[in-house]
Amino acid sequence: MLAYLLNLATLMCINAVLAITLNFIMGYAGIFSIAHAIFFGVGAYSAAWLALHASANIFLVIPLAMLVAGALSLVLALPALRVRGEYFVAASLGLQVLGVTVFSEWKSVTGGLGGMIGIPPAELFGHAVADPVQFLLLALCCLIPVLLLTSVLLRSSFGRNLKAIRDSESAAHACGKNVAVIKTLSVVISAMLAAVAGALYAFYMGFINVESFMLDTSVLLMAMVIIGGTGTLLGPLVGTVLLMLLPGVFSYMSFLPQTEIGSIQQIAYGLAMVLLMIYRPGGIVGSSSARPAKEKAA
Amino acid sequence: MNAITEHESAMQAALAPQGDGEVLLSIRHLNKSFGGLKVTNDVSLDLRAGIVTTLVGPNGAGKTTLFNQITGHLVPDDGEILWRGQSLIGRRHFQIARMGIARTFQDLRLFNQMSVEENVLTVMEPVSWIWQPGGRAARQQRLERVHDILARTGLETKARTRAIDLSYAERKFLSMARIMAADARIWLLDEPASGLDRSSYERFLGLLRSEVAKGVTVCIIEHNLDIVVGISDRIAFLDQGKLLADGLPDEVLKNPHLAAIYFGDQTS
Numbered sequence: 372m373l374a375y376l377l378n379l380a381t382l383m384c385i386n387a388v389l390a391i392t393l394n395f396i397m398g399y400a401g402i403f404s405i406a407h408a409i410f411f412g413v414g415a416y417s418a419a420w421l422a423l424h425a426s427a428n429i430f431l432v433i434p435l436a437m438l439v440a441g442a443l444s445l446v447l448a449l450p451a452l453r454v455r456g457e458y459f460v461a462a463s464l465g466l467q468v469l470g471v472t473v474f475s476e477w478k479s480v481t482g483g484l485g486g487m488i489g490i491p492p493a494e495l496f497g498h499a500v501a502d503p504v505q506f507l508l509l510a511l512c513c514l515i516p517v518l519l520l521t522s523v524l525l526r527s528s529f530g531r532n533l534k535a536i537r538d539s540e541s542a543a544h545a546c547g548k549n550v551a552v553i554k555t556l557s558v559v560i561s562a563m564l565a566a567v568a569g570a571l572y573a574f575y576m577g578f579i580n581v582e583s584f585m586l587d588t589s590v591l592l593m594a595m596v597i598i599g600g601t602g603t604l605l606g607p608l609v610g611t612v613l614l615m616l617l618p619g620v621f622s623y624m625s626f627l628p629q630t631e632i633g634s635i636q637q638i639a640y641g642l643a644m645v646l647l648m649i650y651r652p653g654g655i656v657g658s659s660s661a662r663p664a665k666e667k668a669a
Numbered sequence: 670m671n672a673i674t675e676h677e678s679a680m681q682a683a684l685a686p687q688g689d690g691e692v693l694l695s696i697r698h699l700n701k702s703f704g705g706l707k708v709t710n711d712v713s714l715d716l717r718a719g720i721v722t723t724l725v726g727p728n729g730a731g732k733t734t735l736f737n738q739i740t741g742h743l744v745p746d747d748g749e750i751l752w753r754g755q756s757l758i759g760r761r762h763f764q765i766a767r768m769g770i771a772r773t774f775q776d777l778r779l780f781n782q783m784s785v786e787e788n789v790l791t792v793m794e795p796v797s798w799i800w801q802p803g804g805r806a807a808r809q810q811r812l813e814r815v816h817d818i819l820a821r822t823g824l825e826t827k828a829r830t831r832a833i834d835l836s837y838a839e840r841k842f843l844s845m846a847r848i849m850a851a852d853a854r855i856w857l858l859d860e861p862a863s864g865l866d867r868s869s870y871e872r873f874l875g876l877l878r879s880e881v882a883k884g885v886t887v888c889i890i891e892h893n894l895d896i897v898v899g900i901s902d903r904i905a906f907l908d909q910g911k912l913l914a915d916g917l918p919d920e921v922l923k924n925p926h927l928a929a930i931y932f933g934d935q936t937s
Binding site for chain 2: 535542
């Protein structure tokens with residue numbers, strides 16, 4: 372039971388980092404990306420490759436994984452940010468599909484569909500972090516700075532600019548804000564922090580393959596943010612905890628057919644999303660009132 | 670048709686631009702089409718420092734389109750826009766805003782989910798990163814200025830209220846507060862008083878007059894003739910993308926030909 376709880380808590384920390392970083396662009400910059408799992412994957416593959424071929428020292432692996440994800444997000448963000456709204460969603464879907472194809476086909480680096488196995492445990496000051504309790508602490512030590520950093524950024528002028536762009540991009544332009552740079556920076560920061568979760572995941576599982584970075588992961592992360600409350604600091608945390616507890620809760624309900632738990636879980640996610648959108652569009656933590664439609668650009 | 674064209678030419682020539690201030694913004698032979706529709710047709714206009722110029726004309730005359738071209742939201746097909754001698758053509762809208770040209774929008778485009786205070790503060794911040802130049806002292810100065818602007822626009826008690834939760838008149842004044850915070854040399858105001866009740870409208874006029882007295886140059890799109898008469902130093906009359914007249918308010922407003930166009934009677 373303790374092992375199960377530790378595993379759940381560690382995965383919650385990793386997913387919370389992802390949900391917080393997705394909320395950073397989705398809730399504050401209004402960039403609805405369904406390619407977040409790709410940056411998670413880039414972080415995981417970069418960390419796994421470094422751990423297998425160079426060093427498992429997290430002070431080396433995590434910054435390098437962040438750099439790779441940041442650089443890649445920059446390359447992809449620049450053309451993608453030229454489109455807005457639903458067009459960006461479509462563009463990010465294209466990126467998600469492209470990323471999955473690269474993960475599954477670039478066999479020399481990613482191991483193809485079979486993935487990468489035998490990833491050594493993370494090293495911290497020469498000590499291998501293999502114990503589940505220690506790894507949970509490591510995951511918490513990554514989650515807290517990510518939460519603090521995003522909180523500081525969002526309370527600063529950068530955060531105000533992000534929110535201004537979300538509310539009216541054309542007005543932000545008219546106020547002298549370089550919207551393209553601010554949006555690109557937000558995507559880069561989000562991707563870099565998502566790579567932290569990727570690196571943690573690779574070390575924790577000891578094995579990664581493309582299955583963990585598919586479209587359903589991106590959709591699940593989006594559901595965590597929306598259910599918790601977009602554009603709120605605590606919303607992604609609440610959404611992550613709720614959605615990760617749900618499978619466990621269902622498996623303890625003996626009257627449910629255990630072979631259909633996966634399907635029941637999907638139905639519950641779907642229902643929760645629909646009901647929330649009707650009765651509490653701001654999410655559990657967010658405002659109870661619906662947001663107005665975004666104003667049209669000039 | 671020829672008679673009308675001659676009439677227009679004579680009118681433009683007769684109503685020469687007024688005011689002795691420096692020409693801040695000079696529009697030269699500007700053209701813009703959307704498909705086959707000419708929305709700006711060879712428009713030339715000077716906006717001089719310290720002068721309030723009002724753009725009038727029927728709906729669809731191309732007034733907002735002209736603003737959009739000045740501010741870089743639309744790229745003209747042809748012609749030139751000079752800001753103190755420098756061309757604005759090819760510059761991006763945020764660069765034009767940073768040069769000192771600020772605007773409001775007819776549909777306001779406030780930062781709806783942000784507080785009133787944040788709406789104004791965001792405009793004042795010169796850098797888009799975590800730290801602003803000048804440290805705490807500069808931040809304190811900015812906050813004091815925000816509160817001063819909110820007091821002048823009557824929004825001081827609403828500083829923490831989200832923009833979306835304001836009344837219509839308050840939203841209009843927040844739009845004004847935001848442009849006041851921009852420190853711009855010229856304001857382009859797109860129907861700033863439309864829909865205001867009498868007392869709000871009087872307050873708006875007072876606010877605009879006090880800002881103009883401080884040296885702000887203003888160009889307004891306005892349909893309310895009381896405001897047009899009450900605040901304008903010059904009036905530019907546009908119809909179907911063409912500048913038909915540019916001159917003193919009395920001369921333009923008393924012109925029967927323009928009145929006929931404005932009020933929809935083309936036969937007179």
